Amino acid sequence: GRIVHLADYRPTDFVLERVDLTFELDPTETKVEARLIFHRREGVDAKAPLVLDGDDLTMTSLLFDQIEMDPARYTATPESLVIRDLPESTPFEITVVTMINPEANTQLMGLYRSNGIYCTQCEAEGFRRITYFPDRPDVLAVYTINIIADKAANPLLLSNGNFLGGAGFGPDKHFAAWFDPHPKPSYLFALVAGDLGVVEDTFTTMSGREVALKIYVEHGKEPRAAYAMDALKRSMKWDEEVFGREYDLDIFMIVAVSDFNMGAMENKGLNIFNDKYVLADPETATDQDYANIEAIIAHEYFHNWTGNRITCRDWFQLCLKEGLTVYRDHEFSADMRSRSVKRIAEVRHLRSEQFPEDAGPLAHPVRPTTYREINNFYTTTVYEKGSEVTRMIATILGRDDFKKGIDLYFERHDGDASTVEDFIKCFEDASGRDLKQFSLWYHQAGTPQITVSSTYDASAKTLSLSLEQMIPATPGQSTKEPMHIPLRFALISENGSESTASAIAGGTVSGDVLHLTERAQTFTFAGIGSRPVVSLNRGFSAPVTLHFAQSNDDLIHIARHDSDLFARWQAITDISLPILTSAAKTAQAGGAIEVEPAFIDALLAVAADEALEPAFRAQALSLPSEADVARELGGNNDPDAIHAGRQAVLSAIAKAGTEVFRTLYAAHAANGAFSPDAAGAGKRALKNSALSFLSIAEDTPALAAAAYAKADNMTDLSQALTILAHRFPEADETKAALATFEARFAANPLVLDKWFTIQATIPGADALIRVKSLMQSANFAPTNPNRVRSLIGTFAFSNPTGFNRADGAGYAFYAEQILAIDPRNPQLAACLLTALRSWRLLEPVRAEHARKALESIAASDALSTDVRDIVERVLK
Numbered sequence: 001g002r003i004v005h006l007a008d009y010r011p012t013d014f015v016l017e018r019v020d021l022t023f024e025l026d027p028t029e030t031k032v033e034a035r036l037i038f039h040r041r042e043g044v045d046a047k048a049p050l051v052l053d054g055d056d057l058t059m060t061s062l063l064f065d066q067i068e069m070d071p072a073r074y075t076a077t078p079e080s081l082v083i084r085d086l087p088e089s090t091p092f093e094i095t096v097v098t099m100i101n102p103e104a105n106t107q108l109m110g111l112y113r114s115n116g117i118y119c120t121q122c123e124a125e126g127f128r129r130i131t132y133f134p135d136r137p138d139v140l141a142v143y144t145i146n147i148i149a150d151k152a153a154n155p156l157l158l159s160n161g162n163f164l165g166g167a168g169f170g171p172d173k174h175f176a177a178w179f180d181p182h183p184k185p186s187y188l189f190a191l192v193a194g195d196l197g198v199v200e201d202t203f204t205t206m207s208g209r210e211v212a213l214k215i216y217v218e219h220g221k222e223p224r225a226a227y228a229m230d231a232l233k234r235s236m237k238w239d240e241e242v243f244g245r246e247y248d249l250d251i252f253m254i255v256a257v258s259d260f261n262m263g264a265m266e267n268k269g270l271n272i273f274n275d276k277y278v279l280a281d282p283e284t285a286t287d288q289d290y291a292n293i294e295a296i297i298a299h300e301y302f303h304n305w306t307g308n309r310i311t312c313r314d315w316f317q318l319c320l321k322e323g324l325t326v327y328r329d330h331e332f333s334a335d336m337r338s339r340s341v342k343r344i345a346e347v348r349h350l351r352s353e354q355f356p357e358d359a360g361p362l363a364h365p366v367r368p369t370t371y372r373e374i375n376n377f378y379t380t381t382v383y384e385k386g387s388e389v390t391r392m393i394a395t396i397l398g399r400d401d402f403k404k405g406i407d408l409y410f411e412r413h414d415g416d417a418s419t420v421e422d423f424i425k426c427f428e429d430a431s432g433r434d435l436k437q438f439s440l441w442y443h444q445a446g447t448p449q450i451t452v453s454s455t456y457d458a459s460a461k462t463l464s465l466s467l468e469q470m471i472p473a474t475p476g477q478s479t480k481e482p483m484h485i486p487l488r489f490a491l492i493s494e495n496g497s498e499s500t501a502s503a504i505a506g507g508t509v510s511g512d513v514l515h516l517t518e519r520a521q522t523f524t525f526a527g528i529g530s531r532p533v534v535s536l537n538r539g540f541s542a543p544v545t546l547h548f549a550q551s552n553d554d555l556i557h558i559a560r561h562d563s564d565l566f567a568r569w570q571a572i573t574d575i576s577l578p579i580l581t582s583a584a585k586t587a588q589a590g591g592a593i594e595v596e597p598a599f600i601d602a603l604l605a606v607a608a609d610e611a612l613e614p615a616f617r618a619q620a621l622s623l624p625s626e627a628d629v630a631r632e633l634g635g636n637n638d639p640d641a642i643h644a645g646r647q648a649v650l651s652a653i654a655k656a657g658t659e660v661f662r663t664l665y666a667a668h669a670a671n672g673a674f675s676p677d678a679a680g681a682g683k684r685a686l687k688n689s690a691l692s693f694l695s696i697a698e699d700t701p702a703l704a705a706a707a708y709a710k711a712d713n714m715t716d717l718s719q720a721l722t723i724l725a726h727r728f729p730e731a732d733e734t735k736a737a738l739a740t741f742e743a744r745f746a747a748n749p750l751v752l753d754k755w756f757t758i759q760a761t762i763p764g765a766d767a768l769i770r771v772k773s774l775m776q777s778a779n780f781a782p783t784n785p786n787r788v789r790s791l792i793g794t795f796a797f798s799n800p801t802g803f804n805r806a807d808g809a810g811y812a813f814y815a816e817q818i819l820a821i822d823p824r825n826p827q828l829a830a831c832l833l834t835a836l837r838s839w840r841l842l843e844p845v846r847a848e849h850a851r852k853a854l855e856s857i858a859a860s861d862a863l864s865t866d867v868r869d870i871v872e873r874v875l876k
């Protein structure tokens with residue numbers, strides 16, 4: 001594919017006025033008739049042809065104003081339709097008929113069939129696989145859709161907007177017509193047809209309109225959609241209360257399908273979901289599943305305003321809808337659950353996914369300026385860092401001005417295809433502030449590194465805080481400008497009281513936010529009576545890495561006293577990371593690992609502190625991951641040593657804390673009635689963390705086997721199974737539990753995904769053999785993205801010792817898989833391939849094996865653009 005540059009943006013030559021589509025559905029020969037009305041944009045050259053996008057299309061007829069078009073006036077290839085000699089200014093109608101094969105569509109882009117259900121996925125450029133079209137987000141039009149299909153197989157015929165009507169059509173068929181009054185880009189088009197069950201409800205909006213809510217799932221699975229429905233209603237209410245946004249159609253539909261490349265899709269009025277993010281009940285869903293469903297239902301619903309009503313001018317602006325919508329779903333979950341615990345989880349995710357992306361060969365700005373394959377830019381940088389950038393605007397402006405700015409954005413740009421600049425301008429206009437320097441966050445890639453030092457002068461009663469920012473070089477950006485970095489802070493006195501206010505020199509501090517704007521800056525606080533402990537970047541107000549050599553005593557002080565729970569968790573992390581890195585180094589050198597008792601005591605004190613919410617205590621006990629340690633080490637990494645070091649630290653904690661864990665486990669083991677809410681989930685997390693440590697301390701599968709036997713919900717069941725499989729892979733108890741799990745959930749592929757994942761992530765070199773043999777299992781389906789991700793994907797992304805076997809066999813296997821998946825489903829293949837992006841951080845022997853595997857992929861001459869783009873950037 002050719003490279004697309006932001007600088008080349010220009011509007012289309014022709015304006016699309018309206019769209020009428022008629023689908024005659026057939027599993028292998030679907031006929032699509034598109035009637036498109038255009039006019040030439042004012043000022044455009046009268047000779048300019050109309051150029052429509054296509055992808056793999058076969059055209060069977062083309063009419064111009066209802067009359068067959070002279071073949072001399074057009075050129076049709078599978079990739080485009082170019083029409084010449086068009087009217088200078090009057091509107092005209094093009095009627096194109098294309099034939100498509102939904103059954104053969106294994107890419108899952110465009111119109112495809114999954115488990116007998118016709119469905120579509122058009123973002124980013126899938127609509128052009130349905131018909132020739134100006135397939136870009138700045139072309140907004142009103143759509144009318146007619147669907148004709150076999151009645152028995154497809155009682156349900158759905159599309160965007162409001163239902164117009166339907167009737168029989170010949171002996172075996174019927175049709176339905178839908179009209180969406182809201183102009184939209186083609187990527188938001190959707191169609192679903194098939195035979196599904198439904199859960200129905202209603203929502204009355206703030207202005208008193210009643211909206212019909214429908215969630216469609218496979219027959220028999222209706223009860224498992226109840227939580228999704230509840231989450232939807234809470235999302236609708238929350239968006240009215242917090243952002244003043246009301247829903248705008250008579251009906252809102254969600255359809256769950258089992259073959260889907262990502263989580264879900266925000267098509268106007270007709271969201272299509274990966275069934276993994278709809279279906280839940282206590283027997284089959286973990287607490288994490290419930291939390292994901294709540295967040296993703298909300299995310300897609302929130303897109304109705306941030307994405308659909310206001311869409312993107314071009315795909316470079318993706319963060320305009322994605323970063324903002326992630327910010328909105330984060331805020332929603334924070335309001336529904338525990339704000340601090342949610343923040344900790346967000347930061348863990350950002351650090352484990354986005355930081356490595358930003359530090360490696362795939363790094364790109366939140367608002368990129370060039371791409372070869374847009375599907376490769378649905379990244380954690382665009383989504384999660386994009387959300388953090390929005391959060392920083394809120395931090396800098398404060399609550400009221402942020403609200404004014406976002407209200408202005410909704411008012412000024414409703415119905416527009418907008419840009420990041422438009423968005424920032426609204427906050428500038430609403431607040432009177434200049435966000436020019438701040439906007440570098442959209443343009444400069446790389447995680448800012450901030451070095452901090454503090455000095456207290458007792459006689460002058462001053463505290464000086466020196467900060468220096470460094471933004472690492474990233475592909476295409478060798479030098480960087482200093483950024484505006486808002487750091488929330490507190491000065492914590494010896495007795496634990498907090499302050500921010502005092503006379504300050506050296507920079508701007510507003511309330512509890514310190515604004516770092518220069519490359520190096522020293523803030524001096526006057527009138528400080530005794531040496532305080534500095535708590536910096538509280539709530540993770542900026543997505544940066546701090547290098548602040550605080551003493552363990554200071555960190556323990558923060559961990560004990562900070563009123564910001566996030567900061568307390570961060571302090572615990574800052575104490576544990578060096579312990580884990582040094583344990584890894586000791587393991588590599590073959591030495592004996594010792595863990596400082598003071599650290600263990602502090603950790604156990606948090607675990608046992610009944611004043612703290614259980615979910616927070618569980619987060620504290622969940623030490624930085626092996627990937628976190630690898631990142632901290634920063635190079636020459638030996639995953640086996642990192643694993644061994646971390647295990648030794650866990651053992652030391654388990655041994656020293658056996659009594660604490662026994663008490664915790666006993667206190668929380670009695671299962672009350674199951675509730676999927678945050679409080680219930682927190683208790684289960686703490687209990688299972690205690691179980692895990694106890695199993696280490698006692699070094700027997702008995703406890704986990706007993707927990708497995710009596711588990712009455714999927715969280716407890718899968719946690720017990722994980723402990724068994726990961727700690728005692730060869731034990732009879734483990735074999736028995738794996739077998740009963742498989743038998744019990746044989747009819748439930750989403751649950752078997754957990755079974756695949758648990759086994760694919762058993763540490764050690766044997767994981768590869770397990771993965772290979774599980775691929776032969778009757779329950780594995782190489783064409784289903786959820787199966788592939790849960791077995792092959794988690795092996796690469798979440799099993800550092802297994803995937804990074806020293807002999808390189810893990811990489812070689814993975815390369816074969818990528819090459820096998822790519823011809824069927826390039827997006828899935830490209831996404832899996834990113835697991836190898838940090839290969840240069842490995843020790844030389846493994847790095848060399850990884851390079852060879854990557855080169856074996858690059859050597860194929862049949863690669864998709866998606867995989868070609870990733871493999872070349874990763875090798876560069």
Ligand code: B3K
Pocket residue numbers: 123124262264265266299300303322375378
């Ligand atoms: N907008 C979709 C993602 C589309 C991905 C296309 N490769 C889901 C979401 O972010 O809500």
Ligand code: ZN
Pocket residue numbers: 299303321322325
């Ligand atoms: Zn989104």
